[in-house]
Amino acid sequence: MRRFLQRHVSQVALSPSLALIAIFLYGFIAYTAAVSTTNSKAFPRFDNFVGLEQYWRLFHTPRWHVAFTNMFLFGGLFLLITILLGLLIAILIDQRIRAESFFRSIVMYPMAMSFVVTGIIWQWLLNPTLGIEVMVHQLGFTSFRLDWLTNPDTVIWALVVAAFWQGCGLVMALFLAGLRGIDEDIWKAAAVDGIPAWRVYVFIVIPMLAPVFLTVVVLLSLSIVRAFDLVVALTNGGPGVSSDLPSVFMFDMAFRRTNLGLSAASAVVMLGTVLAILIPYLYVETRERA
Amino acid sequence: MIDIRISNCNKNYGSLRVLKDINLEIERGEFIVLLGPSGCGKSTLLHIVAGLDRLTSGAIEIGGRDVTDVEPKDRDIAMVFQSYALYPTMSVRSNMEFGLRMRGKPMAEIRPLVEEKARMLHIDHLLDRRPSQLSGGQRQRVAIGRALVRDPRVFLFDEPLSNLDAKLRASMRTEIKKLHQSLGTTAIYVTHDQLEAMTLASRMVVMKAGEIQQVGKPEEVYHRPVNLFVADFLGNPGMNFMRGHIRLDGGHISADIGAAILPLDGYAFEAAPADGQAVVVGLRPESIQPISGLTSGGGAFTLTLRPTLIEHTGSDNLVVLAMGDEEIVGKFPTDMLPKLGEPVTVGFDLGRLSLFDAESERRI
Ligand SMILES: Nc1ncnc2c1ncn2[C@@H]1O[C@H](COP(=O)(O)OP(=O)(O)OP(=O)(O)O)[C@@H](O)[C@H]1O
Numbered sequence A: 001m002r003r004f005l006q007r008h009v010s011q012v013a014l015s016p017s018l019a020l021i022a023i024f025l026y027g028f029i030a031y032t033a034a035v036s037t038t039n040s041k042a043f044p045r046f047d048n049f050v051g052l053e054q055y056w057r058l059f060h061t062p063r064w065h066v067a068f069t070n071m072f073l074f075g076g077l078f079l080l081i082t083i084l085l086g087l088l089i090a091i092l093i094d095q096r097i098r099a100e101s102f103f104r105s106i107v108m109y110p111m112a113m114s115f116v117v118t119g120i121i122w123q124w125l126l127n128p129t130l131g132i133e134v135m136v137h138q139l140g141f142t143s144f145r146l147d148w149l150t151n152p153d154t155v156i157w158a159l160v161v162a163a164f165w166q167g168c169g170l171v172m173a174l175f176l177a178g179l180r181g182i183d184e185d186i187w188k189a190a191a192v193d194g195i196p197a198w199r200v201y202v203f204i205v206i207p208m209l210a211p212v213f214l215t216v217v218v219l220l221s222l223s224i225v226r227a228f229d230l231v232v233a234l235t236n237g238g239p240g241v242s243s244d245l246p247s248v249f250m251f252d253m254a255f256r257r258t259n260l261g262l263s264a265a266s267a268v269v270m271l272g273t274v275l276a277i278l279i280p281y282l283y284v285e286t287r288e289r290a
Numbered sequence B: 001m002i003d004i005r006i007s008n009c010n011k012n013y014g015s016l017r018v019l020k021d022i023n024l025e026i027e028r029g030e031f032i033v034l035l036g037p038s039g040c041g042k043s044t045l046l047h048i049v050a051g052l053d054r055l056t057s058g059a060i061e062i063g064g065r066d067v068t069d070v071e072p073k074d075r076d077i078a079m080v081f082q083s084y085a086l087y088p089t090m091s092v093r094s095n096m097e098f099g100l101r102m103r104g105k106p107m108a109e110i111r112p113l114v115e116e117k118a119r120m121l122h123i124d125h126l127l128d129r130r131p132s133q134l135s136g137g138q139r140q141r142v143a144i145g146r147a148l149v150r151d152p153r154v155f156l157f158d159e160p161l162s163n164l165d166a167k168l169r170a171s172m173r174t175e176i177k178k179l180h181q182s183l184g185t186t187a188i189y190v191t192h193d194q195l196e197a198m199t200l201a202s203r204m205v206v207m208k209a210g211e212i213q214q215v216g217k218p219e220e221v222y223h224r225p226v227n228l229f230v231a232d233f234l235g236n237p238g239m240n241f242m243r244g245h246i247r248l249d250g251g252h253i254s255a256d257i258g259a260a261i262l263p264l265d266g267y268a269f270e271a272a273p274a275d276g277q278a279v280v281v282g283l284r285p286e287s288i289q290p291i292s293g294l295t296s297g298g299g300a301f302t303l304t305l306r307p308t309l310i311e312h313t314g315s316d317n318l319v320v321l322a323m324g325d326e327e328i329v330g331k332f333p334t335d336m337l338p339k340l341g342e343p344v345t346v347g348f349d350l351g352r353l354s355l356f357d358a359e360s361e362r363r364i
């Protein structure tokens, strides 16, 4: 017994947390998947197996389509804008500017706030009677209109801007760390070779940051799939359901519309989406290590 | 013809004076090695010549042109870095081509040039690989190749071999030497490896704390160091130092070092010695040998001393000899090893002796 303990001390120490993970993570994933094959309403019941019917219903619910499309629309725009501007800000800060830590803090501050606070701040800023629109009007540009929150076609931009505001700091910090990690001598060699700075960035430095890009994309993608509080605080899915995201849809079905079966099906589809992002990432990561 | 002229060059980082009034003139085709302990400002001086660091005051001329305010790319130099500094996302070929492409040279001219230099450095079979797929030695060849294709007026090397193992370092050293002999391009080479400095340099520059101590041919610096620092810095094992004072009597000059009186009549004094002047006598281990192994000339001087320790280094043997309260080290051939504790007669090659003023530490 003692020898067993000595040899397997790390396994023994880890086993309680492994057991907890097994139950509360994988157990409940399995439980959710099971619920999605039933016709549960307000409470999970397993006496009414319906097979894949909930999935069939899910894909025939227009609101789910709006939510699912929004996720990709919001996600795509958010990824693109956050990565491009985050990288740009990191490059600007990397120019050994004065008061660097001041600018760094400004960009990083929003990160310290919860999405709920971010959502409320931007709700005020984008409110036509309180925020930016009023400010611009006071400057004399009375024809200026900023109706993102009330226009179903543009409400997605409100989400993108607020999420960017929040996520930019992290992305900037990751890129800045990557830029600072690049060997000074590469810059010197490029200076001697006579390569202009922008070309060094485009052809040498940014390609060297590929692992950072991968990390950033995965982190942001996960936050896109999970985005819930931001939508609830900023638009509450509205106007109508035009800014719905799958997480909001799932919450709504489970707790307001007492349609647990359908909600579980949407949860499983979301999990599938996450895995579709994660598995290639893990594959690349483990292959690089090997 | 002077190729590089460094005049009254100073470099400060805040209040830290990294380079102090450096003056150096380098002839066309010379291979100058900057040697000195870590932190003495060798890299800084090299970066200033390259234009990567701005100097606080002074001027740099390359090829008769004042380049003090000229960008690195317009100085007609190429540089090889200790960390190789290859562009990791590009193939070896692109690494070598990139600088030329940036200068607007047509691809039709670049291709054959890159291939020729690659063959010269035996890296032509590696052209399509990435730097990460190369060994350290191969990477350094590529870095040298990248500098070579530019066909610059001046090559700058910052400790290019210090990341390589001893054997590879020795063979790369020979190759760099051959390369320089065939190209004849002016080069400045930074190292803190004495062997590299001695073998490569046409002239070497010994630095200490931002100041040039001595400039000269390697033999000259080795055998006639201008001060105690240079004498001590060069040579492995280091020079033996014996404290004593000068004796002048009846036209004869000698140094009294307690355990012996060394005649100095054959010594070429740089400054007239005074009677009783405190001095440090320096003698390299290879100038202390068993009497029969001593190369004649300079007047052999013998002493009988007791060996206290023998170290075998492979080719030579270091014999520690007790002399009064001090110990000195001699280099003995293997077939003439003394027995420990049994006094042995050793010869001092006084023709190779160096004499320093004890106070100013300068050669006299
Ligand atoms: N950017 C900098 N800011 C402040 N001090 C610096 C800077 N760069 C170098 N120094 C200082 O200048 C001195 C000389 O540095 P340098 O790199 O030239 O030394 P080195 O002779 O090349 O040493 P090594 O053999 O270790 O490479 C050192 O004391 C170093 O701390």
Ligand SMILES: [Mg+2]
Pocket (backbone or CB within 6 Å): B042, B043, B044
């Ligand atoms: Mg250095």
